[in-house]
Amino acid sequence: MKAFAQLIETVRATPSSSGKVAALADYFCRAEPADAAWALALLNRRRSRQLVEPALLRLWAAEAAAIPLWLIDECHQVAGDLGETLALILPPVAGLNTAPRVPVGESSPDPQGPCPPAHGGSAESALSLRQLIENRLLPLSGLDTAAQHDLVLATWAELGTRQRLLWNRLLTGTFRIGVSRAMLARALARQTSIDPAILEYRMMSGWEPRAEDFRRLVSPETTLDDAARPYPFHPLAEPDEAASAQPPAPDCQVEWDWIGQRLQVIRRRGHTILWSEPKGILTDALPGLAQAASLLPDGTVLEGVLSPRHGGGGPAEPPASASPLLRELARRRTATHPLLFIARDLLESRGVDWRIRPLTKRREELERLFGSTVSAWGDAQRQSQKRSFEQGELFENSAIFSRSRANCTRTPNPSRPPPCPLQLSTLVPVAGSEWSAMRLESVCPPGAAGLLFRRLDSVYGGCRREDAWQRVPLSRAKSSADTAR
Amino acid sequence: MARALITHAHSDHARPGSQAYLCAEPGAGLLAARLGGKANITGIAYGQTVSMDGVRVSFHPAGHVLGSAQIRIEHHGEVWVVSGDYKLDADPTCCPFEPIRCHTFVSESTFGLPLFHWPPTTEVVADLHAWWIANQHAGRTSVIFAYAFGKTQRLLAHLDTSIGPVLVHEAAHRLLACYRAAGVPLPPVAPATDENIRRIAGRGLVIASPTSDPSALLNLSGPPSTAFVSGWMLLRKMQRDRGVGRGVGRGFVLSDHADWTGLVTAIGASGANLVLTTHGYAEPLARYLRENGRPAEVLPTHRG
Ligand SMILES: [Zn+2]
Ligand SMILES: [Zn+2]
Numbered sequence: 001m002k003a004f005a006q007l008i009e010t011v012r013a014t015p016s017s018s019g020k021v022a023a024l025a026d027y028f029c030r031a032e033p034a035d036a037a038w039a040l041a042l043l044n045r046r047r048s049r050q051l052v053e054p055a056l057l058r059l060w061a062a063e064a065a066a067i068p069l070w071l072i073d074e075c076h077q078v079a080g081d082l083g084e085t086l087a088l089i090l091p092p093v094a095g096l097n098t099a100p101r102v103p104v105g106e107s108s109p110d111p112q113g114p115c116p117p118a119h120g121g122s123a124e125s126a127l128s129l130r131q132l133i134e135n136r137l138l139p140l141s142g143l144d145t146a147a148q149h150d151l152v153l154a155t156w157a158e159l160g161t162r163q164r165l166l167w168n169r170l171l172t173g174t175f176r177i178g179v180s181r182a183m184l185a186r187a188l189a190r191q192t193s194i195d196p197a198i199l200e201y202r203m204m205s206g207w208e209p210r211a212e213d214f215r216r217l218v219s220p221e222t223t224l225d226d227a228a229r230p231y232p233f234h235p236l237a238e239p240d241e242a243a244s245a246q247p248p249a250p251d252c253q254v255e256w257d258w259i260g261q262r263l264q265v266i267r268r269r270g271h272t273i274l275w276s277e278p279k280g281i282l283t284d285a286l287p288g289l290a291q292a293a294s295l296l297p298d299g300t301v302l303e304g305v306l307s308p309r310h311g312g313g314g315p316a317e318p319p320a321s322a323s324p325l326l327r328e329l330a331r332r333r334t335a336t337h338p339l340l341f342i343a344r345d346l347l348e349s350r351g352v353d354w355r356i357r358p359l360t361k362r363r364e365e366l367e368r369l370f371g372s373t374v375s376a377w378g379d380a381q382r383q384s385q386k387r388s389f390e391q392g393e394l395f396e397n398s399a400i401f402s403r404s405r406a407n408c409t410r411t412p413n414p415s416r417p418p419p420c421p422l423q424l425s426t427l428v429p430v431a432g433s434e435w436s437a438m439r440l441e442s443v444c445p446p447g448a449a450g451l452l453f454r455r456l457d458s459v460y461g462g463c464r465r466e467d468a469w470q471r472v473p474l475s476r477a478k479s480s481a482d483t484a485r
Numbered sequence: 486m487a488r489a490l491i492t493h494a495h496s497d498h499a500r501p502g503s504q505a506y507l508c509a510e511p512g513a514g515l516l517a518a519r520l521g522g523k524a525n526i527t528g529i530a531y532g533q534t535v536s537m538d539g540v541r542v543s544f545h546p547a548g549h550v551l552g553s554a555q556i557r558i559e560h561h562g563e564v565w566v567v568s569g570d571y572k573l574d575a576d577p578t579c580c581p582f583e584p585i586r587c588h589t590f591v592s593e594s595t596f597g598l599p600l601f602h603w604p605p606t607t608e609v610v611a612d613l614h615a616w617w618i619a620n621q622h623a624g625r626t627s628v629i630f631a632y633a634f635g636k637t638q639r640l641l642a643h644l645d646t647s648i649g650p651v652l653v654h655e656a657a658h659r660l661l662a663c664y665r666a667a668g669v670p671l672p673p674v675a676p677a678t679d680e681n682i683r684r685i686a687g688r689g690l691v692i693a694s695p696t697s698d699p700s701a702l703l704n705l706s707g708p709p710s711t712a713f714v715s716g717w718m719l720l721r722k723m724q725r726d727r728g729v730g731r732g733v734g735r736g737f738v739l740s741d742h743a744d745w746t747g748l749v750t751a752i753g754a755s756g757a758n759l760v761l762t763t764h765g766y767a768e769p770l771a772r773y774l775r776e777n778g779r780p781a782e783v784l785p786t787h788r789g
Contacts, residue, residue, distance in 0.1 A: 071598070075600045079721075079722060080722045081722070085600065089600060
């Protein structure tokens with residue numbers, strides 16, 4: 001508790017992120033796992049909600065410090081922060097007025113009761129972070145105001161100023177700290193010598209702030225779960241309206257900018273994982289795509305967009321005015337009739353991280369991979385179609401990959417398999433004479449919002465200027481007007 | 486003014502232009518250093534009474550800085566005490582505050598809000614040492630911004646100079662002789678000249694003036710770790726204003742003024758039936774005293 005309050009101070013006062021990481025690493029290597037688990041939960045994601053009204057805390061602090069309310073408000077104005085004001089105005093432990101409101105002997109908030117406050121001792125509490133949260137903070141929600149009063153005051157009486165500040169922030173649900181998940185992963189990696197990417201992934205997966213979960217989180221044993229870890233997505237810039245008329249620089253790769261969920265297709269140790277942000281793992285939700293992706297070689301991670309199958313005469317969205325029955329049918333159809341994954345980057349190949357290689361190299365490797373995968377997929381389709389046909393089945397499985405239920409013939413032509421749900425993002429030629437905004441708008445496929453420009457030497461996830469993705473919108477309205485003419 | 490009574494040599498309490506100055510004996514040398522050699526200064530031992538025009542005047546330790554005094558003035562049995570700046574915390578560079586009974590107590594109130602409770606000095610100094618050592622491990626020079634008179638010498642008296650070399654701002658360095666002459670033991674330190682700073686880069690500690698430019702140090706020592714030492718560092722808002730978390734790495738809470746408890750304690754010990762508050766949060770302090778049964782008013786600070 002003391003160590004955690006100190007850590008918060010240090011992190012706040014340290015300007016550099018490497019300094020913050022060092023302080024975090026130092027804390028995690030000393031902390032008990034049960035405390036470290038809560039610390040990580042607080043630092044990483046868990047927002048405590050407001051358990052006590054700030055107005056009540058102000059009243060209670062006035063009482064405990066024997067200070068009139070107007071003087072608290074005066075202090076609040078100078079300090080500018082209520083949690084901090086209340087932490088500061090409370091005098092050192094011995095001077096605190098903590099007469100309980102609940103008569104002694106009545107129900108205590110948790111089975112063991114809170115530790116008896118250490119009156120008159122030093123300002124440094126023996127209370128651990130786990131005890132503070134589990135025995136003091138969490139029980140508050142089940143207590144009436146009088147019992148909350150007693151527990152809050154008893155806790156104030158035990159804490160030093162820094163710890164009181166933390167406690168006040170937890171009480172009012174205002175604990176915030178500028179630490180990213182990547183920084184936490186780097187800090188934990190120093191102690192555990194596990195790849196920060198794995199730690200980051202483990203932090204994103206389900207765990208509870210318990211000692212055993214924390215031990216598992218930092219365990220040097222890599223589990224099957226770790227094989228599922230995705231890479232952080234490259235930051236996606238807003239479409240750049242001003243750039244629409246500009247022909248691209250010659251050192252750019254240009255492709256369609258697809259609208260849809262961003263997805264990573266991860267293939268490791270014989271397992272296939274479809275990862276999207278913020279939805280997480282979508283493998284079970286997209287069985288058709290997962291099946292096709294299982295043809296990718298082990299140690300492959302692709303990045304792309306999950307796009308509704310617009311091109312190739314796929315099912316159009318029914319208008320909002322359509323009858324509920326029609327819409328339900330369409331919903332079921334899309335459920336079995338999958339979305340396309342349009343791969344636009346390769347992040348890992350043959351188990352090696354490719355992100356820092358230039359885009360040209362990644363694209364080359366991506367094309368090579370696609371060549372072999374798509375032909376494997378075609379073979380698999382022909383096999384399965386043939387089998388279904390021979391067995392007189394209704395072709396349910398492979399129908400998910402067919403162009404559409406409406407176009408689907410009940411007797412498939414084995415020589416022409418339906419398109420693979422894994423698609424390679426097609427490049428838009430940039431040669432000078434080809435370049436015309438109007439022409440581009442007229443050929444812009446449905447599902448694409450514009451063009452995506454990336455420098456040939458850009459790296460994935462890089463933060464240099466030349467790594468940035470530029471998105472150029474194209475006007476769909478104009479293109480349909482052109483087509484009509 | 487013909488004759489000025491000086492509580493201590495800080496510039497807001499000791500202005501040039503008077504024909505004669507009276508101050509507590511241990512502060513006479515500092516006052517001379519501040520006002521220049523020509524000033525007519527008389528130092529009077531703590532507790533010794535001098536009579537001037539039927540008024541009995543004596544100086545009593547205020548515990549603020551070397552030579553700081555509360556001034557007791559007695560006229561027809563009516564006793565006033567003017568506190569000047571004071572603190573109750575122990576300070577190895579000056580005599581401890583001495584409570585004086587009086588009818589009217591003029592009290593400073595720089596930190597006259599119950600926000601201000603100073604942490605124990607030993608704790609602050611231990612934090613500061615730990616910070617210095619951590620900077621040495623990182624190969625960075627430690628730079629502390631602190632006032633040249635009082636704070637710098639108090640820090641020096643507390644610092645463990647076995648950790649590494651210490652330099653002090655040249656203005657502060659000039660005052661060290663006055664301290665040594667007054668019998669205050671201070672470790673030998675060199676002035677913070679460019680050459681000296683280069684010599685101690687990466688391991689030393691520089692006590693610099695709060696107004697000095699940290700970027701000048703950057704050229705001499707590489708990027709330094711910086712800290713600000715003041716009672717105001719108790720507040721995050723003040724830390725942010727001083728650049729803590731951006732340029733300045735740390736704020737250490739160490740003040741030569743009384744904190745809230747110190748003010749209330751000293752006022753209580755004076756037994757005064759009228760308290761006049763001045764400097765800082767005079768208004769809330771006076772109101773608090775009145776509400777607690779002690780007549781109190783704000784004494785407007787007069788400047789110029
Ligand atoms: Zn002063
Ligand atoms: Zn002053």
